[in-house]
Amino acid sequence: MKTLVIGASTNKERYSYKAINNLLAKSHQVVAIGAAKGMVLDVPIETEKLDFHAIDTITLYINPKAQQEYYDYILSLKPRRVIFNPGTENEEFEQILKANNIAFEESCTLVLLATNQY
Structure with a gap:
């Protein structure tokens, strides 16, 4: 399974950075988009x-x-699901995902990984 992290950061304090690390630790393939180029481990x-x-x-x-500038892009990738981490909840986008038969959840990637529910 491949995960795309949108909002990725090289700042070790950021949750996106921690998510990439934890996804890799659980043997997930990871690709990332952020505001600035950089590397998180080998991603x-x-x-x-x-x-x-x-x-x-x-x-x-x-x-x-x-997120608005990513709506069409995300739809074009046809993911199985989109995770809205705390603070990213977006009812408008959730309705768009629903209309396109893409699952979504308001959850925390770190918690899902830690509890083996990812």
Whole structure:
């Protein structure tokens, strides 16, 4: 399973950074998009919306207003699900996902991984 982290950061204090580390520790494939290029372990953080293939899950670490520019991009990737981490909840986008038959949940990627519910 491949996960796309949107809002990735090289700052070790950020939850997106911790999520990438924990996903890798649980043997998940990870790709990442962030505001600045960088690396988290061996995962490059891209700044452009690349055409990633076979994305199972997209986990969001950007606020609802910033998500708007990603709506069409996320739909084009056809993920199985989108995770809205705390602070990223977005009813408008959830309705768009629902209309496109993409599952979503308001949850915490770190908690899901820690409790083997990812």
